[in-house]
Amino acid sequence: MRRAAAHVFVADLDRPEIGDDDRHHLERVLRLRVGEKVTASDGRGGLRVCAFAPGGALEPDGEIEVSAPPSPAIGVGFALVKAEKPEWFVQKLTECGVDRIVPVASARSIVRWDPAKATRSLERWRRVAVEAAMQSRRRWLPAVEPLRPFEGVVGGTGFALADPDGDPPDVERFPMVLVGPEGGWSDEERAAAAGRFVRFGPTVLRTATAAVAAGVVLVALRDGAVRSAHNRAPRS
DSSP states (O other), rough: OOOSEEEEEEOOOSSSOOOOOHHHHIIEEEETTTTTTEEEEEEBSEEEEEEEEEEGGOOOSSOEEEOHHHOSSSSSEEEETTTTHHHHOOOOOOOHHHHHHEEETTTTOSSSOOOHHHHHHHHHHHHHHHHHHHHHSSSHHHHHHHOOEEEGTSSSSSSEEEEEEEEOOOOOTTTTEEEOOOOOOOHHHHHTTTTOESSSSSOOOOOOHHHHHHHHHHHHHHHHHSGGGGGGGOOO
């Protein structure tokens, strides 16, 4: 995938077709030449090498390859904050390799959206995720969920809240991490976590920084790029 000139998403790998926006990007922005290799994915693990053809078409140049989804699926939820746009969070978390992205309305969130605005924004977020996945050469598109209340995200097992006094991240126990707003988690939200807190450094991070840090660390732990504190050999 990294050797290809570009990466795109298509609805059908048997007959890969791209839309006008993607065609313009390949022709006018990336300035691809006829015959250059382009990888196409269906966003569900399928991948096919294609050749860039006259008129901006894609011609299959290899068999369809299918990969299993990453496991466990990594999720990051972030509280809406005034200083940052949700699109930025979605873009960066997609680039990090996060599988589930959830905007969260927490008790201390300053930003408050009505249902109509939240619905309008979701389509934009998902388009941003596709563009970021093209840039970062992902096979699987992340699930970008609608804005949810805190109570609609927590529950059961597998989640933790980001907190400077938490435990080291553990991707097997807590593959889903929620990052709070500027004012931090409320007492009720902390109680709902039932002691499930993880930290991503010794300092208090901005929401945007903490969200990206959570995505990078959790994906790196899952993929073996770094070792969990629980699996390290004892010091001699």
